[in-house]
Amino acid sequence: MKAWRQPGFWLPVLFILVWGLYVLIVRQDSTREQAFTLLMFVGLASSLNILLGYTGYVSFGHIVFFGLGGYSGFYFLSAHNLPLMLSAILGGVVSAVLAGLIGLAVLRLRGAYFALATIGVNEAARAFVSNFEPFGGATGLFVNYSVYEGFGGPGPALWRTFIYLWITVLIIVVVSYAIKNSRFGLGLLAIREDEDAAMVMGVQAPRAKTVAFMFSAFFPGLIGTLYFFKNGNVEPGDAFSLHMSIEMLVMVMLGGMGTVFGPVIGAVAYQGLRGFLLTNPLFKNLHLAIAGVFLLLIVLFVPAGAIGWLRERSLKLRKVLE
Amino acid sequence: MILEVRGVSKRFGGLQALSDVSFTLTEGRILGLIGPNGAGKTTLFNVINGVYKPEVGQVIFRGEDITGKPPYEVAQRGLARTYQVVRPLQELTVRENVMVGACFGREKHHKGPAAGIADEVLALVGLAKKADQLAGSLNVAEKKRLEMARALAARPYLLLLDEVLAGLNPSEISAMIDTVRQIRDQGITIFMIEHVMQALMTLSDEVIVLDYGELIAAGTPTEVVENPKVIEAYLGDPKIAQRLLAQEPPEPQ
Numbered sequence: 120m121k122a123w124r125q126p127g128f129w130l131p132v133l134f135i136l137v138w139g140l141y142v143l144i145v146r147q148d149s150t151r152e153q154a155f156t157l158l159m160f161v162g163l164a165s166s167l168n169i170l171l172g173y174t175g176y177v178s179f180g181h182i183v184f185f186g187l188g189g190y191s192g193f194y195f196l197s198a199h200n201l202p203l204m205l206s207a208i209l210g211g212v213v214s215a216v217l218a219g220l221i222g223l224a225v226l227r228l229r230g231a232y233f234a235l236a237t238i239g240v241n242e243a244a245r246a247f248v249s250n251f252e253p254f255g256g257a258t259g260l261f262v263n264y265s266v267y268e269g270f271g272g273p274g275p276a277l278w279r280t281f282i283y284l285w286i287t288v289l290i291i292v293v294v295s296y297a298i299k300n301s302r303f304g305l306g307l308l309a310i311r312e313d314e315d316a317a318m319v320m321g322v323q324a325p326r327a328k329t330v331a332f333m334f335s336a337f338f339p340g341l342i343g344t345l346y347f348f349k350n351g352n353v354e355p356g357d358a359f360s361l362h363m364s365i366e367m368l369v370m371v372m373l374g375g376m377g378t379v380f381g382p383v384i385g386a387v388a389y390q391g392l393r394g395f396l397l398t399n400p401l402f403k404n405l406h407l408a409i410a411g412v413f414l415l416l417i418v419l420f421v422p423a424g425a426i427g428w429l430r431e432r433s434l435k436l437r438k439v440l441e
Numbered sequence: 442m443i444l445e446v447r448g449v450s451k452r453f454g455g456l457q458a459l460s461d462v463s464f465t466l467t468e469g470r471i472l473g474l475i476g477p478n479g480a481g482k483t484t485l486f487n488v489i490n491g492v493y494k495p496e497v498g499q500v501i502f503r504g505e506d507i508t509g510k511p512p513y514e515v516a517q518r519g520l521a522r523t524y525q526v527v528r529p530l531q532e533l534t535v536r537e538n539v540m541v542g543a544c545f546g547r548e549k550h551h552k553g554p555a556a557g558i559a560d561e562v563l564a565l566v567g568l569a570k571k572a573d574q575l576a577g578s579l580n581v582a583e584k585k586r587l588e589m590a591r592a593l594a595a596r597p598y599l600l601l602l603d604e605v606l607a608g609l610n611p612s613e614i615s616a617m618i619d620t621v622r623q624i625r626d627q628g629i630t631i632f633m634i635e636h637v638m639q640a641l642m643t644l645s646d647e648v649i650v651l652d653y654g655e656l657i658a659a660g661t662p663t664e665v666v667e668n669p670k671v672i673e674a675y676l677g678d679p680k681i682a683q684r685l686l687a688q689e690p691p692e693p694q
């Protein structure tokens with residue numbers, strides 16, 4: 120309804136729209152590869168934000184949904200020859216179901232206990248997958264070359280995957296905006312501010328939190344499938360990397376948790392910084408440590424993140440940035 | 442009978458916070474609840490609205506047994522409450538705070554109509570001008586009004602007020618008393634905890650008294666303040682006893 124006329128909605132959507140179009144117009148493999156990684160993190164950070172930013176729950180092991188969903192989607196694709204997008208959606212469903220189950224058990228925990236439990240879940244999933252034969256155990260799964268035929272070869276397949284990812288990320292941002300501005304989202308924000316008070320006002324916190332968790336898990340599962348398909352293989356080390364999980368947190372915090380645009384900006388800015396650190400020989404081996412220090416500085420000095428900080432500056436910006 | 446509490450007991454470890462408390466509340470009335478500090482008043486509210494489950498006893502709200510139901514289910518049935526220690530949703534605006542009540546309370550409105558109700562209720566409690574501010578930026582008196590607005594936006598049948606006058610200055614108190622009267626005139630039943638005796642005497646139709654978790658007296662405000670058991674209970678707390686004894690006779694209802 121009114122959303123279409125709000126700059127808070129248009130800014131992130133246009134940003135991603137134009138970015139993807141630019142990549143399609145330039146039509147260079149290297150540009151696409153770089154944009155793929157960036158967009159992927161934009162999508163992951165925006166998904167995490169639904170739980171972290173709106174609901175106020177810190178999920179340290181959020182990468183488990185990328186990993187397990189990605190594994191499942193890859194499995195549907197390579198072992199059962201399902202179409203790519205259908206496999207990806209099914210991967211998302213697996214992640215969402217897992218989140219629903221975890222939610223029932225773990226979302227009763229609050230604060231640090233919840234955060235720790237999510238790390239445990241990630242490690243458990245890694246251990247499970249490493250020993251699960253249908254998923255190829257410790258060696259993982261590989262793309263069956265015949266899959267590419269449906270796309271007209273590996274090259275077009277990669278372009279198609281990029282377009283799928285681009286559309287997925289656009290949808291994530293739209294969903295993120297829609298949730299934030301819905302009644303359901305208001306309930307989540309109330310939970311974030313004071314869960315007990317929210318329940319006393321009628322917010323059905325256990326259910327709302329679980330649904331938020333499922334939303335924030337669904338999209339990483341979908342993205343995971345696309346990512347591993349693009350790579351051509353999936354193995355436990357790539358799928359359940361705890362440091363990627365922490366980087367997702369940094370991106371959300373950097374851009375501004377609880378805002379729609381924040382995770383988008385945060386992901387791009389963090390990847391820029393990371394790229395600089397990785398190519399700079401001085402920092403190459405220190406980039407994770409630097410990311411940690413960075414996180415600390417954000418938490419200490421700009422807890423609202425970049426977009427949050429701007430929003431606090433003036434009422435006008437408040438209306439433009441969501 | 443809008444609320445019936447039957448033989449409720451609640452303990453925290455070795456502390457018996459409520460023992461065998463029973464009383465009823467008739468629709469449309471204002472029931473006052475007094476008692477020395479730590480008597481179990483807030484605990485009684487928490488048992489009624491589902492924050493705590495009593496070990497023994499039942500809470501009947503509008504003919505339905507709501508004992509042990511989670512607070513959100515109780516809220517959705519039309520029972521709202523304010524907190525003694527205010528709990529604003531700091532990073533949300535005043536209007537959004539109140540919309541939470543309207544969206545998730547008894548009538549479960551969508552956001553559009555909820556915003557309308559919020560503005561209406563904010564006008565009633567005198568916070569209309571602050572609607573777009575963050576709740577965290579309000580002063581204490583305003584936060585108390587916000588608590589009230591949030592509860593009212595749920596359009597409850599029964600409103601539990603936990604010391605809404607505490608910490609207010611005399612002019613704020615008299616404004617708040619007017620607000621409470623207006624709420625009652627809308628047909629909402631009120632159950633209120635209050636230490637400011639003067640206010641309670643003029644507002645309530647009936648008063649019950651808790652002491653060490655036990656209900657020691659019930660009756661009209663005049664009956665209760667003259668009850669020797671009540672005076673004795675407060676003598677343990679000389680300041681309040683003095684205030685109680687220096688009380689002017691309540692206005693005729």
Ligand SMILES: Nc1ncnc2c1ncn2[C@@H]1O[C@H](COP(=O)(O)OP(=O)(O)OP(=O)(O)O)[C@@H](O)[C@H]1O
Nearest residue numbers: 453456458476477478479480481482483484485525
């Ligand atoms: N969650 C809890 N855990 C343990 N003890 C509690 C808890 N809540 C309340 N108590 C204890 O129960 C007793 C009754 O507390 P309650 O808050 O109900 O008193 P009150 O009558 O509201 O007092 P006040 O006038 O100071 O607000 C107190 O001794 C308090 O310390």
Ligand SMILES: [Mg+2]
Nearest residue numbers: 482483484525
């Ligand atoms: Mg109390």
